Amino acid sequence: MARFKKKKPDGAQKINTSALPDIIFMLLFFFMVTTTMREVTLIVKVQAPEATEVQKLERKSLVSYIYVGVPVKTQFGTESRIQLNDAFANPSDIPEFIATEREQRDESERKFLTTSIKADKKTRMGVITDIKQELRKVGAFKINYSSRKVANFSN
Amino acid sequence: MASRETPEVNAGSMADIAFLLLIFFLVTTTMDIDTGITRKLPPPVEDDTEMDIRDRNIFKVLVSSSDQLMVEGDRTDISTLRMDVKEFMTNPGNREDLPEKELRFIENLGDIEVSKGVVSLKNDRGTSYEMYIKVQNELTAAFGELRDEVSIRFYGVKFTNLINDDYRKAVRKAVPMAISEAEPENIGGN
Numbered sequence: 001m002a003r004f005k006k007k008k009p010d011g012a013q014k015i016n017t018s019a020l021p022d023i024i025f026m027l028l029f030f031f032m033v034t035t036t037m038r039e040v041t042l043i044v045k046v047q048a049p050e051a052t053e054v055q056k057l058e059r060k061s062l063v064s065y066i067y068v069g070v071p072v073k074t075q076f077g078t079e080s081r082i083q084l085n086d087a088f089a090n091p092s093d094i095p096e097f098i099a100t101e102r103e104q105r106d107e108s109e110r111k112f113l114t115t116s117i118k119a120d121k122k123t124r125m126g127v128i129t130d131i132k133q134e135l136r137k138v139g140a141f142k143i144n145y146s147s148r149k150v151a152n153f154s155n
Numbered sequence: 156m157a158s159r160e161t162p163e164v165n166a167g168s169m170a171d172i173a174f175l176l177l178i179f180f181l182v183t184t185t186m187d188i189d190t191g192i193t194r195k196l197p198p199p200v201e202d203d204t205e206m207d208i209r210d211r212n213i214f215k216v217l218v219s220s221s222d223q224l225m226v227e228g229d230r231t232d233i234s235t236l237r238m239d240v241k242e243f244m245t246n247p248g249n250r251e252d253l254p255e256k257e258l259r260f261i262e263n264l265g266d267i268e269v270s271k272g273v274v275s276l277k278n279d280r281g282t283s284y285e286m287y288i289k290v291q292n293e294l295t296a297a298f299g300e301l302r303d304e305v306s307i308r309f310y311g312v313k314f315t316n317l318i319n320d321d322y323r324k325a326v327r328k329a330v331p332m333a334i335s336e337a338e339p340e341n342i343g344g345n
Binding site for chain 2: 017018020021024025027028031032034035048049050051052053054055056057060063068114116119120121122123124125126128129132135136137139140141142143144145146147148149
């Protein structure tokens with residue numbers, strides 16, 4: 001009788017891949033949400049120092065960054081330099097930088113503005129002190145010394 | 156004749172498009188969470204007003220340009236700094252040369268002895284940032300441990316695990332982060 005056809009033992013069975021785009025989309029959304037585009041390209045080398053008692057910087061939108069380190073390109077010298085936005089700067093440029101950072105934020109949120117100092121661990125404190133003095137002058141008191149969290153110091 | 160059924164859209168390339176986007180975000184993503192030591196700078200001083208703090212209440216920490224540590228006039232190692240600060244701030248034996256304590260009423264805690272001690276940190280312009288952060292780290296750790304002690308005594312949990320904001324505020328008041336950074340000056344030796 002031909003009413004019931006015998007199932008043919010076909011070699012490679014097809015896997016249903018219709019859910020594949022969904023999985024990929026899920027991953028995609030995950031990365032879309034977690035991604036933070038680097039706003040500046042670093043022109044100074046920054047290797048953050050290590051610390052055990054670090055805190056997470058919350059509300060990244062309220063953080064302005066000051067980078068300090070040796071220029072990547074040696075033609076700019078081997079002395080530690082300050083980088084604000086995309087250019088080298090002097091300590092005297094900091095008040096203006098803070099002023100523009102403040103203007104970009106909502107008035108009610110300005111007082112929560114934190115300045116994160118991302119300095120290389122080989123930097124001398126002289127530069128950092130200059131920055132701190134400038135920040136004090138303009139009333140940007142909340143600062144954060146960017147450092148990597150380690151469980152223990154390795155000597 | 157055309158079929159009456161709605162024609163199906165070929166979704167086979169959907170995965171490819173999604174993959175392309177996925178790879179783009181995979182490449183651009185930076186997962187680094189910003190961490191660091193948070194500090195509050197003091198407002199600028201208008202004139203040269205000498206702060207009137209008794210000598211016994213000041214714990215002097217000096218970091219030289221060659222990254223050497225001097226605590227209360229003696230050369231020491233960073234490994235003992237945390238213990239020294241804790242001992243100074245708590246003054247367990249009520250010694251004369253360690254800071255005074257003041258009985259203060261703090262909401263949620265009641266009457267509690269608050270140390271009048273201040274850690275004065277001074278560094279040279281030539282001090283390396285790494286050393287400075289290490290010292291700041293030890294100071295933070297010392298104060299953190301003191302807060303933990305108070306928090307455990309009153310609430311049974313570590314300060315970092317304390318959720319109630321009022322309680323946190325109380326502990327912060329009981330153990331204020333008394334770190335003072337000296338006005339910059341060249342303290343010699345380059």
